[in-house]
Amino acid sequence: MMTATRALAVAALALVTASPAWAQADVSEKFSKTVHLDENGTFDLTNISGNITVTGGSGRDVTIEAIKRVQRPRENAARLLLQMIDIQVVEQANRVEVRTIYPRPRNFPGSVEFTVALPEDVNVTLKTVTGNIRATNIKGELRADVVIGNITATGAKKLEALKCVTGDVEIVDAAADDPVTASTVSGGITVRGLRARAIQLNSVSGNIRVDDSQIERMMAKAVQGNLDFAGELSRNGRYELVSHSGDIKLQLAGNTGFEVQANSFSGTVRSDFAVNRRAAAGAEGRGGVGIPPDARAVRGAFGDASAMLMLRAFSGNIAIARR
Numbered sequence: 001m002m003t004a005t006r007a008l009a010v011a012a013l014a015l016v017t018a019s020p021a022w023a024q025a026d027v028s029e030k031f032s033k034t035v036h037l038d039e040n041g042t043f044d045l046t047n048i049s050g051n052i053t054v055t056g057g058s059g060r061d062v063t064i065e066a067i068k069r070v071q072r073p074r075e076n077a078a079r080l081l082l083q084m085i086d087i088q089v090v091e092q093a094n095r096v097e098v099r100t101i102y103p104r105p106r107n108f109p110g111s112v113e114f115t116v117a118l119p120e121d122v123n124v125t126l127k128t129v130t131g132n133i134r135a136t137n138i139k140g141e142l143r144a145d146v147v148i149g150n151i152t153a154t155g156a157k158k159l160e161a162l163k164c165v166t167g168d169v170e171i172v173d174a175a176a177d178d179p180v181t182a183s184t185v186s187g188g189i190t191v192r193g194l195r196a197r198a199i200q201l202n203s204v205s206g207n208i209r210v211d212d213s214q215i216e217r218m219m220a221k222a223v224q225g226n227l228d229f230a231g232e233l234s235r236n237g238r239y240e241l242v243s244h245s246g247d248i249k250l251q252l253a254g255n256t257g258f259e260v261q262a263n264s265f266s267g268t269v270r271s272d273f274a275v276n277r278r279a280a281a282g283a284e285g286r287g288g289v290g291i292p293p294d295a296r297a298v299r300g301a302f303g304d305a306s307a308m309l310m311l312r313a314f315s316g317n318i319a320i321a322r323r
Contacts, residue, residue: 025075031066031087031112040140041094043118047128048102050111051149056120056137062096063117064089070110085110123158132167150187159196168206179217188225207246215239222246226316230323233258233307240310247316250309251323257303260320261310264296267317275300 037043037060045052050069068085072078086101102108111131118124123140126133130148137155143162144151150167153159156174164184171182171191179198182189188206191199191213198217201208208220209228218239220227226246229239232254241248247267252258262269277300311318 024071024073025078026069026071027075027078027082028067028069029082031064031068033064033089035062035064035089035091035096036060037062037096037119037122038094039119040121040123041096041119042123042125043096043098043116044125045098045114045116045127047100047112047114047131049130050100050113050128051131051133052114052116052126052128053134054114054116054118054124054126054136054138056122056139056155057117058120060119062119062122064098065115067113068110069113072109081108081110084108085112087112159194232256233309235306237307238310239308242312243316244314245316246313248311248313248318250311250320252320253323255303256307257301257305258307258309259301259305260298260308262298262312262318262320264313264316264318266315267296267313269295269298269311269318271298271302271320272322273302273320275302 043062066087068082070078070082072081084103088099088101090097100112102110120137120139124135124138124142126135126144128146128149131146132149133144133146134152135142135144135156139157141158141160142153142156143160144153145163146167147165148167149164151162151164152170153162153174154172159171159174159176159180160178162169162182164187166186167184168187169182169184169189171194173193175194176196179200180196181200183202184206185204186206187203189201189203189208191210194213194215196215199215201220203222203225205224206222207225208222212231214234216234216237221242224245225243227241227243227248229241230251233239233252233256235256260275275298277298
């Protein structure tokens, strides 16, 4: 007769070795294809679910590596569904289009992860519904669009537009001659080391931060989030920062002069710079040097006033500090 202790041991072993009802079979399949693009060609990739990583380099070949993956309770069912995912690569005149085709319904339990190496001068457009997008060393035009996921662009030289619905946007050591746009509905935006003539940054719910960037025209708007700028102003540059519910802070390096128009409905405005305040139209005797500690609106100039600052907050403070 089995003792009580031995019976407990056998039962415990059975629990450990038994497959739980929620266990998922994870099946995958690799995809690989190499195509050619001449100088200044175009690469366009559209995915539905899965991360996309694209890196620019030398040569004229485009190497497309992908992993198709499906998770289901039964392995046979997972393999059957895996075969329903189709990766189509279409070559046209100096243009390559990659499309991931999923069967319906829209909640199909599969994903495709792409890793692409291509010539650095290629114009690149990347789209996915769910997944992160990472683009590195793209010297041609770069556009990226994701619904749920993050976008990171590093070393781009002709940055065009980055758009998220739910996710963060990060721009590092990039450049652009044409106006750049970066936006997210729920997420933050971080910009470091950007050289651009103009950029527009928009976040509904998230912070926006710009560090050590050379920008001539900047528009940054956040509904619920802080706005931070740290670095030097460009001479004759124009910077407009607007936040409904959040603080605005500028940490300025260098000696570039600026004219400032700053106001907060329920916050305060302060400056580490000796701003020569100007009286508002129709008001006399309100000019002077310096900003009162409880000021909510300031209009004035520092130095040669070569740059223009337009700062507006509804329920937040505004600060102009020395870096």
